[in-house]
Amino acid sequence: MGKLGFIKILVIAGEAGRVTRRYPFKPETLVSEDFRGRIEFDETKCIGCGACVNACPPNALELVDKGDGTLLLKYFIGRCIFCWRCIDVCPTGAITGTRDFELATNDVSDLYEVVVHERAECSECGGKYSTIRQKEYVVEAVPITESYIDKCPDCRKNKLLRALERRRGGVYE
Amino acid sequence: MSKFLKKSIWVFHLNTGSCNACDIEILDVLTPYFDAERFGVKLVASPRHADALLMTGPVTLEALPKVINAIEATPRPRILIAMGSCSVGGGIWHDTYSTIGGVRELLKILKEREIEVDHVYYIPGCPIRPEAIIYAIGLIKGLVEKKISSKVKKAVRRTSG
């Protein structure tokens, strides 16, 4: 062939044939079962602990205190980098990964997913803390007295301090 | 959108400071396995020829004036397609000092300067895989249904009270 070697490209094209995938008309894609797509929350398992929020590199997951006794776990798909670190760290397996990549939209508000949590109420001061689900999770996991977990961290701390004071003074109730 | 605009979408690639991953996926969409040209999509070299601007990246301060110029140079009706997490929501750099944090901030600036954008589409992904771009093209052309919608789920408590 020598100088006309470049014509061989027609042979290559012929051998390769048409490789185009018919997606979206037919479900022919190159998506493998290892692909990391959108994540999904199982609201029956999520306890609102915030482990995923801590692990998320781009802050796509956020915990928002609404101030009305609810805590929102907000997932903004538009910022998600699909690293699935949240799945690694979730203590209850509430987050599952999907192969879903069909996320395009013309409305940015479609890209929010929210899990609404009820906050726990402190039995002593009446302040809101943590979430009811997290409280339940701790009670299930560790045999601990309800009365201890029923209080908000501040009250717990105060209680401990008071107890220590009393002990130092040698006075017992 | 008119019928013929849907049949022939010429796109201009507007990199506003992205990491390149989305950009090469945009090129990838034109290559044999995905072939965006079968939908009438063509990559053009000048914003004057474009119908749609494929915006990647979180819009850095340095690129901002040039981005605005490019959008202004595009004849109407113009479509802005925000591609990838950086562009849609600012991505991992959503609050750093030298970016403005994605398309939503950009749209605010455009509004201030009275530059109108007729349609805005968002494609999340990091990077957006070629099929996701094809899906978005299908969405613009009305070939596929929108699948994603905002969800509010209520955590279920086990015990009562």
Place this chain on the structure above:
Amino acid sequence: MDISPILKNYKKIVESIGKSSFTHVGDTIYIIVEPNKLRELAEILYWKMNCYHRTCVGVDERPLNGHFALYHIFGDDTNGLHIVVKVYIDPEDPVVPSITDIVPAADWCELEAYDLLGIKFSGRKLYRLVLPPTWPHGVYPLRKETPYNYRPSVKIISGEEIGESHDKAVVPVGPYHPALHEPEYFELYVEGERVVDVKYRGFHVHRGIEKLGESRTTYQQVNFLAERICGICGFEHSVCYALAVEKAAKIDVPERAQYIRSIVLEIERIHSHLLWIGVAAHVLGYDTGFMHIWRIRELVMYIAEKLTGSRKTYGINLIGGVRKDINEEKKKEVIEKLEIVEKDLKKLIDTMVSVPELKKRLTGTGILPKSEARKLSVVGPTARGSGLDRDIRRDLPYAAYSEISFKVPVYSEGDNLARFLVRVEEVFESISIVKQLLDQLPRGDIMAESIEIPERKMGVAAVEAPRGEDVHFIITGRGKPYRWKVRAPTYNNIPALKVMLRDQALADAPLTIASIDPCFSCTDRIVVIKDGRRYKLIPNKGGVVLYG
């Protein structure tokens, strides 16, 4: 290799300089000198000892010892050594002598330190390089007192105001130009169709994650951040960062994880080089070649997704190991697919180089002579195309590269064809490397058992990315890096464009620019992360505080 005579030699050199200190940890030598001796030492290292200049790093160490510091990192590739030269700088009047006249490669990193930290360099012209022209004066993002999310009010200025010329004799390539795919701005000064000079205004992709870590990113999160420095060679950055931290913290990574890292690194190199070959064909108007190269590349992308879970920005690297294992079935599939790639590619490349226009336009254009290449410390295929025989994989082996055998292609012509051929050969080498690694893949864990990162340790790591060497420099902090500096390969290669473009036909300019495989998002990032603690002064013991 017996390293001690070389070390002794270096020690002798440092002692001859005068008041200075010399320490040695692993493959890294730490030297502290007086600012007025810096130039002398740089000249000896760069020209007498034949070291390359990797980068320089400015650090705000005022919370630690009340000083700014500047680290010049040199590399002795023949002996496999990193040499870190540190000088302390007075915080009130931060001036340090410039070494650019001795080491031209240090030009940009000095400007970067000036921009981001306000360190002044005597004996050279200083101008703004990294930050946008609208950035307020006197605000230095890398200094401690500037919050990470400080945003100046957005002011939009036109091109004229920042001195972009609209002269007819100037051809602006960029910021949005079809040959670049990234917003960068070259001004080509032309006479007719001949380029006589080049001006570069880059850093459009400066996303500055500088102080990001202060509020959110932890050690493990930075892996994902590093990956997004560049979407094409992101895994190299991620691995380089992890290596630097592992070196600083002395973490032992399981062998299997090392192998998996190497496999994915090579897969990334294959996809990156194929991408480049395709783009080069496109720039030369040979779209058919572009399409077919990318068709073949699609298999590599599929392999990458199979092994890591994503087509790009793989997200499997963590400090201490990797997240995803390779099983037998995947191993078989990867080898099968790579064999198809190898076969198809061979045929296609043969066809491509026989296209008359392609060959004519690659040969003899964009020449970078060896002497200029050495002066600018260029890296990667650009260096190997100009006769500089350097490859970090062989010279300072990391991950599993010491376990396998491979060839480093070197061409001496220095033109676009040489760089093209270097890349083509490297693709075939990489395919053979992946096969070897998969064959020898040892059993075991893929993650280190315990990861503890002590504070204020220093680590330098280099990784051979598709475009050249990545260098990451790290000072550890509490829960997050105290200072993290990235030197991307394109950083060293862009100044070489000035040499390559001069006296070229304008038509070849896009090809020549593309021939260094520029990755501007790598170059512009300046990803630096700092510890969040405020001004806790640590007593400066005798003027020498050394990390590591």
Place this chain on the structure above:
Amino acid sequence: MIEHIVVSIIVVLSIIFPTILDGVERKIKARIHSRIGPPILQSWYDIIKLFGKEQVMPRNSLHAVMLLILLTITQVFLIVYTSVSIIFQITQFDIVVIIALFIILQTIFISIPLTIPNTFSVLGGSREIALTLVNEALFIVIMGFFIYYTGITSFKQLTQLSPTVYLLILLLALFITGYVSSGRIPFDIAEAEPELASGLMIEFSGPILGVFLLTFHIRRFFVKFFPSILFLGLFIHTPISLIIAGFITTIILWIIYAVIAAILGRSRVDLAPITLLKIYLVLIALSIIGYYLKV
């Protein structure tokens, strides 16, 4: 009567069909790229869409727009004139008129980008000039030789011709000028996308770009149609069959050119004119030798 019908059909087709052929070319290219490619009517969709777009006038571009309109009108007139004069002789010098019109057209074509104050546009224009100086100038020379050899100046007289080697060599050179004039790789240096960002049409948008593209397609059609008619005139002697055969040959040529363009790379502005000049001079010299040897 049948002649009138044929000529009207050919005139209408030669305006509508080039854009469809462009679609065919894209499809062929796609096949060589191993992909599906756009629908055959895609180029028409593009142009219709462009007519619905907003018109952004480039700065100081009034000249350009006027010249463009002139270009379009002349181009349409040229194609109509060619088709009609093949069947009904209009003057004794139809071929000469067509050459003259084509040269005017080329002059307008290269002056459009020069009137737009954009670096890429000006560069594209000056490259087009460099190419024109070789290609279109040689086109005149070749046609000059053709007329000198045969002495015919209108299509009607083509019937007197019989195929000889020197004429065929000359016509081969003419086909090559046609290829170059159609702005295909490797000779699309004026609109070389990676270098000049679409070069001469960078500032056009909306309907103006649509008109420009339409004109460009007709131009591509004409530069193949004209040599085809001269070539087929050696063999076919009835005007109606000649014009229909010419039309079909143009379509075949279009496909062949499309394949050639797909398997080559782009040349450079300092290489292309010299390469072309060499080819043309060799071919002309051969034809002169052939003429004197009477083969």
